[in-house]
Amino acid sequence: MALTADIPKGNFRLSMLLYDTRYRSITIQVVFLMLFMAGAAWLVDNAVQNLHNLGKDFNYSFLGSRAGYDINQTFIQYNSNSTHARAMLVGLLNTIFVSVLACALATVLGVIAGVLRLSKNWVVAKLMTVYVETFRNVPVLLWIILIFAVMTESTPAPNAFRGETPTASMSLFDSIAVTNRGVYIPEPVFSNSLGNIDIGIFLISNDLLAILAVLIASIYVNRLILRNATAVQYATGIRPVTWWKSVLVLVVPVIVLLFALGFHVIKPELKGFNFQGGIQMRNSLISLWLALSIYTGAFIAENVRAGILAVSKGQTEAASALGLRPSRTMKLVILPQALRVIVPPLISQYLNITKNSSLAIAVGYMDLRSTLGGITLNQTGRELEAMLLMMLIYLILSLMISSAMNLYNRSVKMKER
Amino acid sequence: MSDLHSHNTLAFVRSEMLAEQAPPTSQIGAVRWMRENLFSGWLNSTLTVLSVLFIYLLVTHIGPWFLHAMWNADSLRECRDILAANYGEGATGACFGVIRDRWHQLLFGFYPQDLYWRPVLAMVLMLVALAPVLFSWVPRKMMWFSLIYPGVAFWLLWGGSIWFPVMALAGFVVAAVVYRLVLPVSTLVASIAAGLAPVFWWLFLSGPIARVLTGIVPIGLEPVTSDQFGGFTLSIVIGVSGVAMSLPIGILLALGRQSDMFLVKTICVGFIEFIRGVPLITLLFTASLLLNYFLPPGTNFDIILRVIIMVTLFAAAYQAETIRGGLAALPRGQYEAADALGLDYWRAQRLIIMPQALKISIPGIVGNFIALFKDTTLVVFIGLLDPIGLSNAIRADTDWNGVYWELFLFIGAMFWIVTFSMSRYSQYLERKLRTDHR
Numbered sequence: 115m116a117l118t119a120d121i122p123k124g125n126f127r128l129s130m131l132l133y134d135t136r137y138r139s140i141t142i143q144v145v146f147l148m149l150f151m152a153g154a155a156w157l158v159d160n161a162v163q164n165l166h167n168l169g170k171d172f173n174y175s176f177l178g179s180r181a182g183y184d185i186n187q188t189f190i191q192y193n194s195n196s197t198h199a200r201a202m203l204v205g206l207l208n209t210i211f212v213s214v215l216a217c218a219l220a221t222v223l224g225v226i227a228g229v230l231r232l233s234k235n236w237v238v239a240k241l242m243t244v245y246v247e248t249f250r251n252v253p254v255l256l257w258i259i260l261i262f263a264v265m266t267e268s269t270p271a272p273n274a275f276r277g278e279t280p281t282a283s284m285s286l287f288d289s290i291a292v293t294n295r296g297v298y299i300p301e302p303v304f305s306n307s308l309g310n311i312d313i314g315i316f317l318i319s320n321d322l323l324a325i326l327a328v329l330i331a332s333i334y335v336n337r338l339i340l341r342n343a344t345a346v347q348y349a350t351g352i353r354p355v356t357w358w359k360s361v362l363v364l365v366v367p368v369i370v371l372l373f374a375l376g377f378h379v380i381k382p383e384l385k386g387f388n389f390q391g392g393i394q395m396r397n398s399l400i401s402l403w404l405a406l407s408i409y410t411g412a413f414i415a416e417n418v419r420a421g422i423l424a425v426s427k428g429q430t431e432a433a434s435a436l437g438l439r440p441s442r443t444m445k446l447v448i449l450p451q452a453l454r455v456i457v458p459p460l461i462s463q464y465l466n467i468t469k470n471s472s473l474a475i476a477v478g479y480m481d482l483r484s485t486l487g488g489i490t491l492n493q494t495g496r497e498l499e500a501m502l503l504m505m506l507i508y509l510i511l512s513l514m515i516s517s518a519m520n521l522y523n524r525s526v527k528m529k530e531r
Numbered sequence: 532m533s534d535l536h537s538h539n540t541l542a543f544v545r546s547e548m549l550a551e552q553a554p555p556t557s558q559i560g561a562v563r564w565m566r567e568n569l570f571s572g573w574l575n576s577t578l579t580v581l582s583v584l585f586i587y588l589l590v591t592h593i594g595p596w597f598l599h600a601m602w603n604a605d606s607l608r609e610c611r612d613i614l615a616a617n618y619g620e621g622a623t624g625a626c627f628g629v630i631r632d633r634w635h636q637l638l639f640g641f642y643p644q645d646l647y648w649r650p651v652l653a654m655v656l657m658l659v660a661l662a663p664v665l666f667s668w669v670p671r672k673m674m675w676f677s678l679i680y681p682g683v684a685f686w687l688l689w690g691g692s693i694w695f696p697v698m699a700l701a702g703f704v705v706a707a708v709v710y711r712l713v714l715p716v717s718t719l720v721a722s723i724a725a726g727l728a729p730v731f732w733w734l735f736l737s738g739p740i741a742r743v744l745t746g747i748v749p750i751g752l753e754p755v756t757s758d759q760f761g762g763f764t765l766s767i768v769i770g771v772s773g774v775a776m777s778l779p780i781g782i783l784l785a786l787g788r789q790s791d792m793f794l795v796k797t798i799c800v801g802f803i804e805f806i807r808g809v810p811l812i813t814l815l816f817t818a819s820l821l822l823n824y825f826l827p828p829g830t831n832f833d834i835i836l837r838v839i840i841m842v843t844l845f846a847a848a849y850q851a852e853t854i855r856g857g858l859a860a861l862p863r864g865q866y867e868a869a870d871a872l873g874l875d876y877w878r879a880q881r882l883i884i885m886p887q888a889l890k891i892s893i894p895g896i897v898g899n900f901i902a903l904f905k906d907t908t909l910v911v912f913i914g915l916l917d918p919i920g921l922s923n924a925i926r927a928d929t930d931w932n933g934v935y936w937e938l939f940l941f942i943g944a945m946f947w948i949v950t951f952s953m954s955r956y957s958q959y960l961e962r963k964l965r966t967d968h969r
Contacts, residue, residue, distance in 0.1 A: 132719065143794040150798055157825045164824045235575050236568045237582045251950040252943045253905040255919055260943075263926075263935040469810040475912055487816065497820045505809045505817075512808035 161498070174503070176494040177202070183489050185480045187396065190316035198490045203315070205485030206507060212402050212479065213468045219407035220467060221460070224414025231419050242415065249412040255473055257409050262401035262477045269294045275384050289381045291389055296396040298382035298389045305376030321375055328367050335363045398479035402471065410467050414460060421456035422448070454526045461519040465512055472508075482507060596936075599624030602631050606930035629931050630941050636925070637941065640761015640916050646690075646753065650764045653687040656680060657771065665956065681775075688760075688768065690752035692745040698737035702729035757835045761916035763945060768835065770904040773842040777903065778896065780843065781850025782889075786880065788851060789858055799851070806848035811906055814841045819913040838910055846903040853899055857892030858884065890964050897957035901950045908946075918942045 131141045165172060177199040184194050189207045192200055231242040249257070270282035272293050284291045291298040308320035339359050347353040382392030425448050433443040474481040475488070482504060491500040556562055569579040599617070601624055604610035610626035618624065630637075639647055660680035663673040682696035710725035745751070760768065787799035806814070818837040823830075861884065869879035889896070911920035922938045925931050 139792050143792045146792075146798070147794050160827055161824045164828055167828055230578070233575075233578070234568060234571070235578055235582075237586075238578045241582050241586070247951065248947070251901070251905075251947045251954070253908040253919075253946055255908045255911070256939060256943055256946070259919065259922075260935065260939045263939075267933060267935065472810040472812045473909070475812065483810075483812065487813070498824055501813065501817060501821055505813050508810060508813065509805065509808040513804075 165498070170496075172499065174499055176490075176496055176499070179494075181490065182493070185485065187399065187480055198486075198494070201490060202482065202486040202503075205480060205482040208479065209468070209471050209474075209481040209483075210511075212399060212406070212474070212481065213464075213471045215403050216406035216410065216467045216471070217464045219403065220410040220414055220463065223407060223411030224460075224463075225418050227411060227415035228418025229422070231415060232422060246412045246415050249409055250416075254405060254409040254470055255476060257405035258401055258473055258476050261405050262397055265397040265401055266294050271295075272384060272388050284382075289379075291382050291384075291392075293389065294397070295388065296394045297400055298392045298394055300379035300381050301391065301393045302377060302379050305378065307375065324375070325368065325371060328371050332364050332367055336360050339363065396479070398474065398477040401477050402474055402479050406467050406470055410463050410470075413466075414463050417456055417459040417463070420459075421452040421454075424455045425451045450526075457522055457526070458519055461515060461522070465515050468511055468515065469508065596623045596625050600627050601625065602627045604628035605632060607932065607934050625937050626934055627937055629925065629934050629937050632931075633921075633925050634941075636762060636921050637918055637945075638762045639764050640921065641759045642755060642761070642764065643753075643759065646755065649687045649690070649752070649755075653684045654767070656683060656687075657767075686752065688755070688764075689757075690754040692741065692749065692751040694741040694744040694748075694750075695737075698741040698744075699733065702732045702737065705729050705732045757833050760835060762918055762921055765835070765910070765915060765917050766904070766907045769839055769842055769907045769910065772839045773846050773903050773907075774900050776839075776843045777846035777850050777899070780847035782854055782885070784847060784851035785854035785858060788855055803848045803851050806845055807852065811842070811845050812909055812912055814845055815909055815913050817841065834913070834915065838913070838915065842903060842906065845906075846899055849899045849902070850896060853892045853895035854888060856895065857888035857890075860891050861888055893957055893961055893964070897953055897960075901953050904950060904953070905946065918945070 131137045178197055180194075181196055181198045181201040182194050183201070185192055185201065185204050185208075187208055188204050189211065190200075190204060192204045227242045227245055230238050231246065233239050233242075269292050272291075272295060274280060274282040275284065275291065275293075282293075289300045304321045308324060310317040310319055311323075339356055343354050343356045380391045382389040382394075384390075429447055429451065430443060433447040434440075438446065471481060472483045475483055478484070486500055486507075487504045491497055494500070553559070557566060570576045599614060599622060601610050601613055604613055604626060605628065607626055607629070610624075610628050614622050614624040614626075635644065635647070639650055642650060657680065659673070660677040663669040663671065663677055679700060682700040685699075686693055686696045706725045706729040709728040710721050713721040713724045784799050784803055787795050788803060790796050790799070815838060818841040819834065822837055826832075865883060865887065866879070869883040874882065908917055908919050910917050911923070914920075916924070919942065922935075922942060925938060926934060
C-alpha cells in the first residue's frame, strides 16, 4: 500500500527532462532532430538561394531533350538524336554489364586463389600469397590504368596483321584479334532469326527468348528425371543410371534449336584499316573488366580462405566417422557451413565492384557516370539534378544487391532452438 | 640369455646389434619434403609444374628488363637508343631514368623545390607523433606532441603565419578552461559551454587575434597554396587526415546506430547507408561541383579541405559498420555488467564496451584505413595531382611519351609499402592485445 503511494505522480518538474532517464532520451532526440532539421534547412536554403542567384531552376526536363552525343558501346538502340534519359539508360546498362562480367571473373579467380592458398603445395600456396598481397595492396585505379596502357601501347595496330609477312597474327584459329583498338572476337549470329519484340524501351531478341525457354524446359525435365531416379532408389535401393538421359535432355534440344535458327559465328576480318565483323571489345571495357576482377579476386580469395578455415576440423572427422566419402563430405558438410561465412563478404565485394566500376572515367568507358554524370552533366549544366539522380541510381543498385544478401543470410541462418 | 648366445653355433644368428641404417633417400631431407609438399598426387604435381613454368616465364621476361635497367637517360628515345647500342636491337630494359628525372614531382607535386624540407620534416614529425599512438613502450609524455602535431603539420605544409594554427589549437585550451570554470555550476552546463566556447572562439576571435599577433610578432613561413600540392605528399595529407578523423566519427555513428533512441538511430542508419551506397567518386564530384550550392553564397573554401571532408565522411560510414560488427559480437553480459556497476552510458562505453569492441574490429578498421589510403588516388578525377595524375602528365610529356611500366611500378611500390606495413601493424596489434588463453 505504501509502495504505490511512494511513486510520485503528477508532479512533473522541468528538470526531470534532463535528469530522469524516462524523459531524458526524448529530450535528446528532440534536440537532435531540431539540430538536424536546422542543418538540413540551412543547406536547402543555401541551395535555393544559390540557384536563384545563378538564374537556374531545379527540374529534370533536360532528360527528355536530345542528347546529341554518341556512345561507343550500346546494348539498346541509341543514336545522337536519342534523349538524355536514354543515354542514361545506355550508361546504366554498360555499368551493369561490366559489373556482372567482373563479378563472374573475380569469383572464379578468388575461389581458385583462396583454395590454392590453403594447399599443402608450397610453391602454389606462396604464389597465391604473392598474388593476394600484391593486388589488394595497390589502388585499383592503378591496375585499371596499367592494363589500359598495356592494351593500347604494347599490342599491334590493325595494319600489323596485313601484308605478305604480317608482324602480328590472330590467335585461336584466326578467330580472335588483339589490337591496340580493342579485342575482336567472333560474333554469334542466326541466319533464320525470329526477329525482335519491341517492348517500348528496348528490343528483345526472340532467338534468345527461344533458347532461354528451351533451356528452362530442359532443366525442368532433367529435374523430373533425377527426382524419379531418387524415388526409384528409395523404393528399390538401386539408383538407375541417369547421366545419359540428363545429357540427352540438356544438350540435344538446344543444339537442335540452334541448328534450326541457323546459328553460326562471324569471325573478325581485316578490311581496309580496321577489323570488320565480329564483336569489338574495346580496351576500356577489357581493362576495366580485368583490373576489377583481378583486384577484387584477391579480396575474394581471402574471404574464401577465411570461410574454409572457419569450418572446424572436427566436422570433417565427424563426417568421415559417419562413413561419408570425401566428395560427399565436401558437398554435404563442409561447403554449406563454409558458404555461410563466405557469401556475405562475397556479396559485399560484388557491391564494391559495382561501385568501383565508376572508375570507368579513367579509361573512357561509357558507363552511367560518363553519360549522365559526364557528358549530359556538362552539356546541360545541371550539376545538381544530374549528380542527385546518379547518386540515387547507384544507391538503388547497392540496396538491391544488399537486400539479396539479406535474403541469403536469412535463408542460411543457423536455426537455433 | 647371454648363456644361450655364447653357445650358439648357428651361423645365421647375429650376435651383435647392427648399426642403425639411414632412412631411404626418398624419405629424408629435400626429397621427402618435395614428395610430400610438391608431388603428392597428380593434381599437386601438375600445379607445381605449372607454377614453376609460370615463375620461369616471369623471370625470363622480367629478368633482362631489370638487368638492363637504365637510370641515366633524359628521354625515352635516348634510353631506347642506349639500350639498343648496349644490348643489341630489340633489347628490352627498364628506363628508370623517368624516375630519376621526375621523382621530385611524384613525391611533392609542384611544391616549390627550395621548400622540400618542409614536407619532409612534416613527414618525419608525423612518424614521431605516431609513435606514442602506435606503440605502448614509447613514453606517454610524447602524446602531447601528437596532440599539437596537426597544427605543426598544417603550418609546415601550407606555411603562413604561425599564429593561425596556434590560435586554432588554442580553441581546445579555451574549451578546457571554460569547462573548468563552469564545472562548479553544473556538469551539464559545463559540457554545453565547453562545446560552444571553442566554436565561438574559432568563428569570431581566433582570426582577429591571430592577425594582431602576426602584426606584433611576425613569425611565419613562406605560404604555399593548395594547387601546388601533389604527389605522395597529397596522398599522405588526405590519407592521414581521413584516417585520424574517420575513426572517432565512425565510433559515434556506430553508437548512434546501436542506440535505443529512434530518431538518432534512423538518422545514423540513413547517413551510413547513403554513404555506403554511392561510389566515392560521386562524393568527390559533389565536393568539387556541388558544395558551392550548399554553402552560403560567396563562400569558397580550399579544395583539399573539401576532399578531406568527403573522404572522412566516406570512411566514417565504413568504420561505423565495422565497429557495429564489433559491438554486436560483444556478449550481452558485458553491457549488463557495466549497468550493474552503476556506470553511466559514456563511462560504460569508454571503460568496458569500446575497448573490447574496438579490439574485435581491429582487422576491419585497419582494412578500412588501407582502403581509404588507396582511395586517395581518386582525387585525380577532380583535378588534384596525386601520383596517378602526375603519371598521366608525365606520360603526356614528349620526353617520356610511351613509358608506363617503370612509372606504375614506382607508384605501386610506394603504395604497397604503406598499405602492407599497415596490415602488418594490425596483425602485430592483434597479437599484442590477444588476452585469451593460448
